[in-house]
Amino acid sequence: MTAPVLLALALGAQAPAVDLDTGSDPEKILIAANNRYDSADFAGAAALYHRLVALGVDNGHVYYNLGNASLRAGQLGHAVAAYLMARGRMPRDSDVRANLEFARRATKDALLPPAPSPVWRTLFFWHYSLSRAELLWLACGANLLLWALLALRLVRRTSDVLGWLVATAAVLFVAVGASTAIRFVSPTTVAVVLAPEVDVHSGTSHDSVVRFKLHAGTEAWVTGREQGWVRLQLPEDKQGWVEDGEVAVASW
Amino acid sequence: MTAMRRAALVGCCLLASPVVQAAGIKASVNRNEVAVGDRLSLTLTVDGRVMADPELPDLSAFDVYPQGSSTQVQIVNGRMSSSVAHNYVLVAKKAGAFTIGAAKIEIDGQVHTSQPFAVRVVAADAQPSESRDLYMTAKVSKSEAYVGEQLLYVLKIFQRVQLAQASLEPLEFGGFLLEELGKETSYDATVGGVAYRVTELRRALFPQEAGTLTVPPARLTASVVVQKRRRGADPFDGMFGGQLDDFFGRAATETRTLSTAATAVVVKALPARPPGFSGAVGAFTVRSTISNAAPKVGESTTLTIVVGGSGNPQSIKEPELALAGFKTYDDKPSVNIDKSGSGLSGTKTFTKALVPLAPGSLVVPAVRLTFFNPATKAYETAATEPITVNVAPSAAREELRLTELVTPTTGKVEVKVLADDILPNYTRLDALALQTVTRSDLPLVAAALGLPPLGFLLLFLSLRHRRRLTDDVAFRRGRAARKRAQATLHTARRAMQGGDHDTAAALASRALREYVGDRLNVEGTALTPADVTRALAGRKVPAELTTEIRTLLDQCEALHYGATREPAAIAARAIDRARPVLEQLERALRSS
Known part of the structure; x- marks a missing residue:
């Protein structure tokens, strides 16, 4: 099951029931959702954006609009999760970043959201500033370039410039290819708390000790999933288990 | 005299x-x-x-x-x-x-x-025109101008000689903003009764500061093809129009340096600027349109303001508009520049989405653009008519809600930031385009990743094969051995049909010996039957095949020296057996 569908199910489970008589034409659903948003029916708009996601429309703008509608409807956790999904698809979009920051400011827990260190972000900038699809197509392009240059090198063996170009293309291919592989094999997975307050248990049952409580919109790394429970990792080695339905798991 | x-x-x-x-x-x-x-x-x-x-x-x-x-x-x-x-x-x-x-x-x-x-x-x-076979002129449209006024710089190169090479030093205009007006054009023109090929370059110059600015000289270094005539008339000149000159080395080049004179332009500062001056210098018009003059509350309508005329459209700032009763969303302005005419002209389009906030009659005020017109030497104002928008009430009541931001620390002060809000929705339909890799993309990804190395491998093998054919004589001979032997056998068969048994047998023998020679990279025609037997012995060729080859060669030799009574039968047998023997030999040598 792909990440967007997982999220859609998680979010859809708590979406309010509204009349969604808009057929299954994505264009009509999008226009209807935008109209509902404009007429301040934010819950209805969010439900229609959910439907678009469930229909397989995997686009950062739809998640962004879903985040806006959820935030206006007072569903902070849903909004943060949707913005995270939007950021995964459009990592350089300033609107998404601004609204995500806005939503994060409204969260209750004084915890820093999961993020790689600035050093890593600087060293491997392409890994964090490109979406998964962009990385894949860039890897394909680098592969094509590398082999084309190698083929040219076969014909012109004595060219030093060509040698340097081949080395550069090889470095580019290895860098982008490794990033792509990491993003596909081990995508970043973050859980966002949906309910106003959730108990974080020490084990995968309600009988286990409640270690601490988290509030709507708080984000945490997901380090495991087991029998309907999600294992969360927070800064300062805080970790514990929450029930699946209490968090939305966003992955990109 | x-x-x-x-x-x-x-x-x-x-x-x-x-x-x-x-x-x-x-x-x-x-x-x-x-x-x-x-x-x-x-x-x-x-x-x-x-x-x-x-x-x-x-x-x-x-x-x-x-x-x-x-x-x-x-x-x-x-x-x-x-x-x-x-x-x-x-x-x-x-x-x-x-x-x-x-x-x-x-x-x-x-x-x-x-x-x-x-x-x-x-x-x-x-100067008399006949002595000027290559010259260059540069003209600036005005010697006096205002800051920001458009000047036209035209550089013309007149030639009636062939140029092998020409390079124009980059034109640097200090104190001017430079805009290229298309690429250089070439045309034929007659000056003083003499036909020239003219190459023309146009640039629009916008002086950026007051004072006396200098348009520097343009310099061109050209290699002119000069003809070295032979003494006397050359009959080929008329026939080939001198195209043989290069071939026989009679054409030579001569380097010439051309330059134009520097031109001074007196740039005057603009008169005292009136309030609301847009910064544009030239002649402009402005018009405004609205996509829907009767929207409902909360419904978006688009206001388009188009400013155009002669001058630099990029320098036009957005006219200020006081839009009461609307929520506005500015779009990125678009510039359309026309460089084809005698100067720079074009339009700049400003687009705004207006969302009326209350029903009733709202007015989009007149758009005013104040610019300096160098032709009249005065500031002028272009204006549009105000547009009345009749806003109908919305079916659903529009609530302009600002999301409230509450400080997370409980028990402390609640801060309401009313001026902060989330950014608006994305409403374009391209939001439906997929941004992930789907199953349908997999063949394309596989092709993009797999085909380049495959292509490289094919190219590598092809180049290696070609190089081996060029460098490795033994390899080349081995590759061509079978074809060559078959061709010789074909000739032998024709000799046989012509009744020349001796030649036919000699050719069949030669085909076999040449084949062995080519495959083993030795001179085949010089091999005796004994040599062939020796050569094949070390190559894992079956003994019976070696014996048969030896027999065939011996019989052909005997026929050649007249030591046989049945020449026709021997020649026919040699030709018939040569092909299967060659094929067996090919297989045997390949497996060895």
């Missing part, structure tokens, strides 16, 4: 001759009348082996380009003399009569000077 007139003419020619002999140094020019921008060759010839450079006279009226020096040694009546010629190219900068002063050089402690002489520089247009 009488003798006296002839003598007078010769005298005049001598007087006009620019070559003047001086003790130790002499100066000469190739022409003593040139046009502005034309080239003049000055040669200073110093007698004796003096390596020092002569001191040049005042040549401020010319641009001087040293062209190096050459040494000449002469032996006349057993006496050797040498001289050094220093060559310079002078490009005349302005018209007038100039004296090339005396060049000086010190030889053995004694200063020698050349004789001064006069050179006349005429205006570029005044």
Whole structure:
């Protein structure tokens, strides 16, 4: 099951029931959702954006609009999760970043959201500033370039410039290819708390000790999933288990 | 012509001759009348082996380009003399009569000077057209302008000679904003009855500061193809239009440097700026339209403001508009520039989405654009008519809600940031485009990742094979062995059909021996049957096959020397057996 569908199910489970008589034409659903948003029916708009996601429309703008509608409807956790999904698809979009920051400011827990260190972000900038699809197509392009240059090198063996170009293309291919592989094999997975307050248990049952409580919109790394429970990792080695339905798991 | 007139003419020619002999140094020019921008060759010839450079006279009226020096040694009546010629190219900068002063050089402690002489520089247009086969002009449309006013700079290169190469130094206009007006154009034009090929470059210049600005001279270095004529008429010239010149080495090139005169432009500051001045200089119009003049509350309508005219559209700032009763969303302005005409013109379009907040009659005020018109030397204002928008009530009541931000620390102060809000929704339909990799993309991804290395491998193998064919004689011979043997056998069969049994048998034998020779990289025709047997012995060829080959070769040899009674039968058998034997041999050699 792909990440967007997982999220859609998680979010859809708590979406309010509204009349969604808009057929299954994505264009009509999008226009209807935008109209509902404009007429301040934010819950209805969010439900229609959910439907678009469930229909397989995997686009950062739809998640962004879903985040806006959820935030206006007072569903902070849903909004943060949707913005995270939007950021995964459009990592350089300033609107998404601004609204995500806005939503994060409204969260209750004084915890820093999961993020790689600035050093890593600087060293491997392409890994964090490109979406998964962009990385894949860039890897394909680098592969094509590398082999084309190698083929040219076969014909012109004595060219030093060509040698340097081949080395550069090889470095580019290895860098982008490794990033792509990491993003596909081990995508970043973050859980966002949906309910106003959730108990974080020490084990995968309600009988286990409640270690601490988290509030709507708080984000945490997901380090495991087991029998309907999600294992969360927070800064300062805080970790514990929450029930699946209490968090939305966003992955990109 | 009488003798006296002839003598007078010769005298005049001598007087006009620019070559003047001086003790130790002499100066000469190739022409003593040139046009502005034309080239003049000055040669200073110093007698004796003096390596020092002569001191040049005042040549401020010319641009001087040293062209190096050459040494000449002469032996006349057993006496050797040498001289050094220093060559310079002078490009005349302005018209007038100039004296090339005396060049000086010190030889053995004694200063020698050349004789001064006069050179006349005429205006570029005044020179007889036949002496100008290549020249260049540059014109600026105005000598006086305002800051920001558009000036047209036109550079024309006139040529009626063939150019092998030409390079124009990059034009640098300090103090001007430069806009290219399309690419250079070429056309034919007639100047003073002489046909020229004209290449024209156009640039729009916008002076950025007041004062006297200089449009610098343009410089062109060109290699002109000159024809070295043979003595006498050449019958091929007429036939091939001189195209054989290059082939027979009769065409040569000569480097020429052209330059135009610098032009001064007096730039005046704009008069006192009125309030609301947009910064635009030129002649502009403005119009505004609205996509829906009767929207409902909360429904978006688009206001489009188009500013256009002659001048630099990029310099136009957005006209200020006080839009009461609307929520506005600005779009990125778009600029449409027309560079094809006689100057820069175009439009700049500003688009805003207006969302009316309350029902009733709202007014989009007149859009006013104040600009400076250099033609009238005054500020002018272009304005549109106000647009009335009749807003109908919305079906659902519009609530302009600002999301409240509550500080997370409980029990402390609640802060309401009313001016902060989330950014608006994305409403374009391209939000439905997929941004992930789906299953349908997988074949494309696989092809993009797999095909390049495959292509590389194929190219590598192909190149290696080709290189082996070129470098490895044994490989090449081995590859061609079978084909060659079959061709020889074919010839043998035809000889057989013609009744020439001897030749047929000889060819069959040759086919076998050549094949063995090619495969083993030895001279096949020189192999005897015994050699062939020996050669095949070390190659894992079955003994019965070697024996059969040996028998065939022996029989062919016997037939050749007349030692057999049935030549036809032997030749026929040799030809019939040669093909299967070759095929068996091929298999055997391949497996070894």
